[in-house]
Amino acid sequence: MPCRKQGVGLKSLMLALLLLMALSLEAAARPAILDARLGIHPGMTRVVLELSEASAWRVFALPEPNRVVIDLQEVDWIGPPERFSAGYVSALRFGLFTPGISRVVLDLKQPAAVRQVLELPPHDGRGHRLVVDLEETAASDFRTSAVANIQESARRLPPIEIALPGAPAPPRDRRPTIVIDAGHGGVDPGAIGVSGTKEKDLVLAYSRALAEKIRASGRFRVVMTRDDDRFIPLRQRFAIAEQAKADLFISLHANTNPSGSIRGASVYTLSEEASDAEAAAIAARENKADAIGGLDLAVQPGEVGRVLLGLAQRDTMNLSKTYAVMLVDELGKRVELLRNTHRFAGFAVLKSPTVPSVLLEIGYISHRDEERQLRDPTHRQRVVDAVFDAISRHFEIQQAWNQ
Numbered sequence: 145m146p147c148r149k150q151g152v153g154l155k156s157l158m159l160a161l162l163l164l165m166a167l168s169l170e171a172a173a174r175p176a177i178l179d180a181r182l183g184i185h186p187g188m189t190r191v192v193l194e195l196s197e198a199s200a201w202r203v204f205a206l207p208e209p210n211r212v213v214i215d216l217q218e219v220d221w222i223g224p225p226e227r228f229s230a231g232y233v234s235a236l237r238f239g240l241f242t243p244g245i246s247r248v249v250l251d252l253k254q255p256a257a258v259r260q261v262l263e264l265p266p267h268d269g270r271g272h273r274l275v276v277d278l279e280e281t282a283a284s285d286f287r288t289s290a291v292a293n294i295q296e297s298a299r300r301l302p303p304i305e306i307a308l309p310g311a312p313a314p315p316r317d318r319r320p321t322i323v324i325d326a327g328h329g330g331v332d333p334g335a336i337g338v339s340g341t342k343e344k345d346l347v348l349a350y351s352r353a354l355a356e357k358i359r360a361s362g363r364f365r366v367v368m369t370r371d372d373d374r375f376i377p378l379r380q381r382f383a384i385a386e387q388a389k390a391d392l393f394i395s396l397h398a399n400t401n402p403s404g405s406i407r408g409a410s411v412y413t414l415s416e417e418a419s420d421a422e423a424a425a426i427a428a429r430e431n432k433a434d435a436i437g438g439l440d441l442a443v444q445p446g447e448v449g450r451v452l453l454g455l456a457q458r459d460t461m462n463l464s465k466t467y468a469v470m471l472v473d474e475l476g477k478r479v480e481l482l483r484n485t486h487r488f489a490g491f492a493v494l495k496s497p498t499v500p501s502v503l504l505e506i507g508y509i510s511h512r513d514e515e516r517q518l519r520d521p522t523h524r525q526r527v528v529d530a531v532f533d534a535i536s537r538h539f540e541i542q543q544a545w546n547q
């Protein structure tokens with residue numbers, strides 16, 4: 145019997161070893177983009193992605209702003225190029241689009257159609273290559289034929305389905321639920337600061353610190369729309385809040401302005417008519433997030449257009465305003481504010497008819513000093529404390545009303 149027991153022990157040890165080997169092989173084999181190059185030819189720009197292994201792909205063009213999107217199986221890219229500009233291409237962005245699909249977006253200087261996509265096997269020390277040839281095209285042709293033309297590998301990528309991540313249902317948790325929405329993410333970097341700070345990274349740091357502060361109080365339930373670097377469509381952000389039956393939705397952003405001298409935090413709530421031209425411009429820029437990420441606006445008619453408000457939305461909007469007023473007050477005690485803040489505009493991310501929603505622009509990363517300040521953890525804590533104290537006051541008043 146002892147002999148047999150030993151046999152079983154050896155067998156399970158071998159199984160464990162095999163499993164370990166399989167796991168490490170899998171880790172080693174995670175596909176990656178190794179390099180990206182641009183080749184300029186008369187009437188054509190060639191984009192070459194070098195891959196560690198062959199991947200299924202999908203390539204298509206999108207207008208306004210003009211882009212070419214290359215979807216791949218989920219891949220790593222240790223160092224996407226900071227500058228990728230030549231021929232018809234003005235910039236390259238890369239990020240996780242949905243789980244299982246990574247996205248490369250080529251921003252175009254001028255309309256350019258995808259002439260062909262080639263897969264080349266490893267050769268002469270080069271890895272697997274995906275070659276995308278772009279050819280000059282008229283703006284009118286770009287809008288019609290170029291955009292309709294989707295090219296795919298024989299082995300298809302799964303269709304893009306933006307599924308709602310299952311926000312946990314509140315099980316007998318009667319505490320108010322706060323949803324924290326870190327703006328942008330993944331393939332959409334948001335605004336870029338004077339010294340290169342990306343809005344998506346900055347607001348994620350603020351969101352995490354805020355979530356930590358709220359959780360530590362034990363008084364509220366916290367749901368984050370994202371806690372990593374991923375793309376989330378605007379309508380999905382407030383759908384997460386609705387699914388979580390949230391009592392407050394706070395979207396965090398950082399601002400830019402071409403002048404470089406404007407600074408200060410600002411607070412926004414939804415309205416049909418913008419309070420001023422600047423608020424309208426900020427809403428227009430933030431509403432572009434879906435387009436920047438490569439979501440085709442054609443499938444969401446009117447989503448970023450005029451905001452139509454129903455009666456049910458009036459109560460929600462009043463609560464949004466109540467919180468915004470307190471947030472401005474608390475922020476004003478601690479940090480510099482943009483003049484006349486608490487403004488109104490048609491922000492797509494604030495459109496939930498049931499969840500009071502506020503958008504906070506933490507400051508201007510186009511202002512050199514403010515960009516530096518916003519990266520400072522002490523400043524971050526001041527902002528977090530202001531948002532938290534405003535939450536406390538807001539719900540104290542709610543509870544007093546409801547008694």
Ligand SMILES: [Zn+2]
Binds near residue numbers: 343397398
């Ligand atoms: Zn933003």
